[in-house]
Amino acid sequence: MSAAPAAISVGEMLRRHGISRRGFIKYCTATASALALPPWMGPAMAAQLRDGPRPSVIYLSFQECTGCFESLTCSFAPTIEDLMFDVISLDYDDTLMAAAGDAAGSALAAAMRDNHGKYILVVDGSIPTGASGACCTAGGRTAEAILREAAAGAAAIVAVGTCAAFGGIPFADPNPTGAWPVSAIIPERPIVNVSGCPPIAEVITGTLLQLVTTGKLPDLDGHGRPKAYFGNNIHDRCYRRPFYDQGKFAKSFDDEGARSGWCLYELGCKGPTTFNACATIKWNGGTSFPIESGHGCLGCSEPNFWDKGSFYAALDTPDWGKAGESTGTQVVELTGGAVAAGLVLGVASAGTSRLRQHHSAGSGNKPGAEGE
Amino acid sequence: MDFLTFARGPALRVSIGVFCIGVVWRIMGFVLLRIRRERSLARESMPRYLSEGLLAIATRSWPHPEFVRRTGAGEAIGYSYHMGLFVVVLLFGPHITFFASLFGFTWPGLPSSVITVISVVTLTLFLAVLFRRVTNPVIRMLSNFDDYFSWFITMSVLVTGIATTAHVGLSYETLLAVHILSVDGLLLWFPFGKLMHAFYIFPSRAINGAILARRGAAS
DSSP states (O other): OOSSOTTSBHHHHHHHTTOOHHHHHHHHHHHHHHTTOOTTHHHHHHHHHHHSBOOEEEEEEOBSOSHHHHHHHOOSSOOHHHHHHHHSEEEEETTTOSOOHHHHHHHHHHHHHHTTTTEEEEEESBEEOGGGGTTSEETTEEHHHHHHHHHHTEEEEEEESHHHHHOHHHHSTTOTTOEEOHHHHSTTSOEEEEOSSSOOHHHHHHHHHHHHHHSSOOOBOTTSOBHHHHSSBHHHHOTTHHHHHTTOBOSSTTSHHHHTTOBOGGGTOOGGGOBSSTTTTOBTTTTBOGGGGTOOOOOTTSTTGGGSSOTTSOTTSOOOSOTTSOHHHHHHHHHHHHHHHHHHHHHHHHHHHHHHHHHHHHTTOOTTTTOO | OOHHHHHHTHHHHHHHHHHHHHHHHHHHHHHTSOOOOOOSOOSSOHHHHHHHHHHHHHHTTSOOHHHHHHHHHHHHHHHHHHHHHHHHHHHBHHHHHHHHHHHSOOOOOBOHHHHHHHHHHHHHHHHHHHHHHHHSHHHHHHOOHHHHHHHHHHHHHHHHHHHHHHTOSSOHHHHHHHHHHHHHHHHHHGGGSGGGHHHHHHHHHHHHHHHHHHTTOOO
16 A cells, blocks of 8 residues: 555655656656646646646456566666656555455545545456456456446546456456456446556556546547557567568577567567557566567557467468367368368369260260360 | 457468368369360371460460560569569568468578568559550450459458558557458459469460470461
């Protein structure tokens, strides 16, 4: 839980953490720039945060692995972004809070009651509805019931991580828990999806910051994600892209080409179909991102990424439909069967045609008389 | 099932299946045709007229000198866009990956920028042959739906491929799905239209050349 009461302003909190005014405005300007907001929004955001009360945030975790929360809290080095996390009033988070049981339930109820209509609801994880919701409960209540109650009093809802945004891995076939994304449970409210498995920490904090300072939802793409972060695909921003243009592709993960930075398209990289800021903001304080570490993008910020075939099959390779069976076997089965069918059809057609000619010749009409 | 999964999954499987069935069916129909019996004595020995037939593949692939001025340019454009298509289909990296997944082996490709230039040139030549087809009265009279649809389906593969590589308009995923769907359409149409000339053109030239050589005529 946040150590400071909500009444203390962000500016006061920053002073307590030794953050200078210049550093604070610099951060706000950088965030405004990342969000593609006008230049004047940086100082405006800083003023809003400095003078206004800390906004209340309720963080609900459902069917998830806590990777998203790890991404948010365990950054490579303490940064001003971490302090931003301190300066919101995180009134409920069952991962961080010391309280448990009834005390935790009471904290959630109090947070919702005291900030009704004003708090930002952050949801992490998908919501299981199978087995009457028994797969994920807290205090005897199902995830769905808790979400519906919390969403009713929220000023805005942010679905953090691919599980909350699109169902993620729990939603993947065969979806044994009957999992759904937040938008399927709360269809009547606009929801900001910050997808990724996990999302980039700066994308989560940047989205929250814009919500807090502008009071408006950011511009969203067709999947409800902030365009500022999800407007470009990884392929177009990838440092290996020039090698794609040159037709230089790594053939295996440890070959000379892979080490020389050649494109990982042929190794199954999903960068061309994945929209995220991995190639620009990067991870661990801007150190690198998965492709830079030598592995293709898995497409984790896209809907149904777990069900789109092998992570190691190139995007344009055929999907033969039978998992677990070798490609060669499936190709031979399909083409062999089709060739055999074509042979039978061809012989039958030729036979029928010759019979017809034979009958025509026999009946005095001799179109085939010049034949054998 | 998303669009791309459909295009490179069930749609591609069905189209490859129909392509194989249709091509083998039509080739069998060709192979099992009743052949007119040659009643004249052979002017050439069998090895000679068979080799003359093979030679005809080359000699009949370019107009006789007398006709070069009249039809040479059209033939040259035709060969050029065919070569462009072969280069684009067989030497573009992602295409090589596609074929490698089918055949299990790979080969060197060309830089994407070179492929893009060749694609645009090929596209221009495609438009030129269409212009010639609709402006030349004789060719226009000889053309039917098959000619125009075969042109359209091949052109659509080329255009969607360029759009996919250049990321024009839609997302890469959608463009790639549309491109693969256009390939699916081409595979479905191939055995039943004039695109089958890919399989017929050289054998028919060889057979005609051999028959003429047997009769003692130059091919």
